[in-house]
Amino acid sequence: MNPRPLFSLRPVGYVVAACATAAAAAACRALDPALGPSLFLMPFVVPVLLAAWCGGGGAGACATALGAAAVAALFNDPVYRGGAADPARVGLLVGVGALVSLACESAHRRRRRAEAALGACHALLRLATDHAPVLLLHCDRERRHRFVNRAYAERFGLDPQEVLGKTVPEVLGPAGYDRIRERLDAALAGRAVEFETDMAGPGGGPRRVRCTCRPVVGAGGLVDGLVAAITDVTDRTRAEVALRDSEERFRAAMEASLDAVYFLSAERGPGGAITDFRFAELNRRGAELVRRPREQVLGRRLCELLPVSRTGGLFDRYARVAETGEPLAEDLTLGPDDGGAARWLRHQVVRLGDGVAVTTQDVTARKRSEELVLASLREKEVLLKEIHHRVKNNLQIVSALLDLQSEHTADPHALALFQESRGRVKSMALIHERLYRSADLARVDFSEYARQLADDLYRTYKVSGDDVRLELAVTVPPLPIDIAIPCGLLLNELMSNCFKHAFRDGAAGRIRVSLHRDGGANVLTVADDGTGFPAGTDFRNTASFGLQLVGTLVDQLGGAAALSAARGTTFTIRFPAQK
Template identity: 40%
Template sequence: MKRIAKFFTSIGASTCIVVLAAIGSSGIIWWVNESWSTDNRTYLGVLDNLRLARSELLNGYLLTEKHLSGERELADSGRCAYFEQATWRIDDALAALEPLRTKSGFRNGYRIVSEYLTAYKETILKTSGHVCGPSRQTNESLALLELRRGMGEAETRHARVSTEIHSRFRALAKRHDTSSIVLIACWGGVLLLVAAGSFLAARKRRQTEKALTESEQRFRLLVESTQDAIFFQQHGRFVYLNPAGVALFGANSPEELIGTSVLERFHPDDHAAVAERIRTINERKMAVPLREEQILRLDGSFVTVEVAAVPVTHGGVAGALVQARDITERKKSETRLLASLHEKDVLIKEVHHRVKNNLQIIISLMNLQYSETDSPQETERFKRLEGRVRSMALIHEQLYRSEDFALIDMADYTAKLLSQISQAMGSGIALRLETDLESVHLGIDKAVPCGLLVNELATNAFKHAFAGRDSGVLRVSLNKEGQHVRLRVHDDGPGFQGAFPVASAGTLGMLLAGELTRQLDGELVRCAEEGACVEVIFPF
């Protein structure tokens, strides 16, 4: 059965249809001809028996006529047997006609012809009864007269039945001819349609084959020209490798690898994972994701590759199309890049550390400087300047200790800055520091002015709100509001006297606050709260 199926597949479906149609049409034409041959044999059988019946009747008539005319010696022997044999021939004609009793288109003809044959037989029996048998006519003249009358009637009936048989069979033959012509025309049309369909199917198949060939050529050109290694495996063995694949495995030609085990060409540490991936592709028909592996070249060296594969069936056998990309140079570049980034991280940390140390030196120098003066005003100026420097030093310290050199957590920074300010300026004051600091990360370009701004506003509170008091409350909040940051500093002191100091530019601290707000692209406003309350709103 497989060979038959393979044979029909090889010759094409359209050819099979043409062959089957030709066989079918030939079978139908044969059936029509065979049916007509059967009818024709029946027709000839009836005519032959009718001819023999008439011949027997004529022989009986002639002998009987001689017998009745006085030639008894010559005509007496066997004359009555001829009449009997004539009736037998008619019985044979009826038997030959029997197959047409149930034939479509001849049922009525069968009845008429059989009636005519029966009447012909009865006429012969009646005629023979006058000249033969116990009831024969004893008067020879009358017997001769009855014989001639019966013979004439028999001839009339013979002519009638012959004419009817010829007429009926001519009609039957005409019907057969018409059926044959119709069938031949129909099957000719069918064969023409089949031939046209086969031609169109063959042309479409040729176009499809041409397109498939062109597609295969494009695919092969793509596979052969790509820089990535591509190979096809079945049952875990190499079946095909492109030139890049041959070069990747260190072979001189594909034949060195085709038929060998794919698993053997991978690092031993990857064998378990590669074997599982091959089973997943070949048995479960599932693609496997990109994975980094090491392949073993024919010269014994290892190459790092990225491998991906999809299931493919070729020739009825499951396999996989595998793509492998050499990433050895990329891995080396990544290693060099990571080393360079590490060096830059160390360098940046060292820069921030040195800046912080230099600022600490500046603070120490300022301490030495204002320790030599007796003027309280000068001492106050030095302390405020020291606070500003400390706020910048704290930023560099945060960056030095942070893993992210681009952003500073302002919540942690503000808390530490406020702690330093309260320790430096809040001696002798029972200060209650209330903070609402949300985690806000700013770059150093905004963190520095924001830190200085917190320093100026908090220092201003210690200088003006808590002067001459033994207790006080300082509230500082830092929150995100959409794409903006809101910084609020609020104390419970007497508040601002007269116009808002920024507008009047009455103090250096508030002038700095206004300038720092401008650097932040923000807005410095006075809150409608008791005491001194200032808000700064600026974008990220």
């Protein structure tokens, strides 16, 4: 670090020292003897003051030395015979000059430090204002710019130095100035002003700005000008407009909703647990549901407005949703309305912030309609059960009539015909009996039906289950009645053929019945390991009424039948599966 010199060096001070000393010497010669011996040295103090003030302590010391030399040379013998410049007076002059020089040097140094600090402050201020995200300016009473930051100047495509000295109308233009003239007048009148207006943007497009103006009060309390800070609020304004539009659309949607909508904010105790909820928002239907005007509901506590919500557990369920975030959907029943009837509500609750959003739909009309439909369905079920019961009874009567009629003939062929017809009637009656006893009046569990039909055929043909074993495998879902009746008749015909032809004279064997799904088709298989059909038999072209009936029933189902006579008889029937 370089040591600081004792005196600063300023050339102008030394010039002043020389000139002023010469002038002082001339003045002393001209005024002598008016000054007298005691005052003639005073003019030499003036050059010291001037030199020290202009050039610092060094120039003051120079002026002191020049003055002492001039006194010694000009005011002593033989030049000046008065002998005024004795050593004591010269020493006094040197002492006074030294003190004045040191005092001025100290003042110079303080001033330079103040100027340096002021310059640093100005530089820091310029740096801060030039990088500030706002536009800053200072105007005097004539509206001339005295200070602007870089952002303000660049907004108008100018350099800060180009703006200084120009008036506000010159920078903003007539149209821009007219928009803020009254506000500037108010600020220059001593009032603080805040306002929003449009200002030309960097690209020429309008930008929304917020301007804050404060008066600058000078000495005597007079307003010398104003300072202003201008913030671009275009994006914020657009966001506020978008938010306002969104809120209006949301409000319109809420009010148009047929559901009651509530927003509840949670209130928490010192431990953080939810102690209650407050109504933050609700729509018109919500106010109607609680039977109070909206203004009387907003801000109220849930348990205060509806005490039953705490005793009935509704508050606890709301708190659980707010804490866990798990949605809630439930049906509620309210007390009787003005007409004395109960009301049903569909209640859905989800977490929203530190609270819950509730939508409640009045489903009373739907519930009553459902009850009417269910009552009507129950009536129809009873009626349909009665129909199936009567059809079953009528078919049993027909079967009984055939049985009675068979008692009046001894012809074996006629008896066989009566027996076959009675079996067919029983197979249809069994379908209606199963439907009558089933909870589903439109579909039949074919597995149970096939087993019961087989039991009837065992009794009809007086066959023991030990001699002819039945293997039953039904994996299809319950069949519609229009499919179950043809399938039942088919099963009756094919199993009857097994008992009549495959196991004659008490022969033992096995009958296998299966009904399963294969892709989009149902496959019914009836197989036995009995004597089988003769080779070359075409079951489609036969005089047997039973086999003709099989073909007709297969056509009714829209299917196809195949016969295999290898190691017994196997009938395979494929027909479309209904959904």
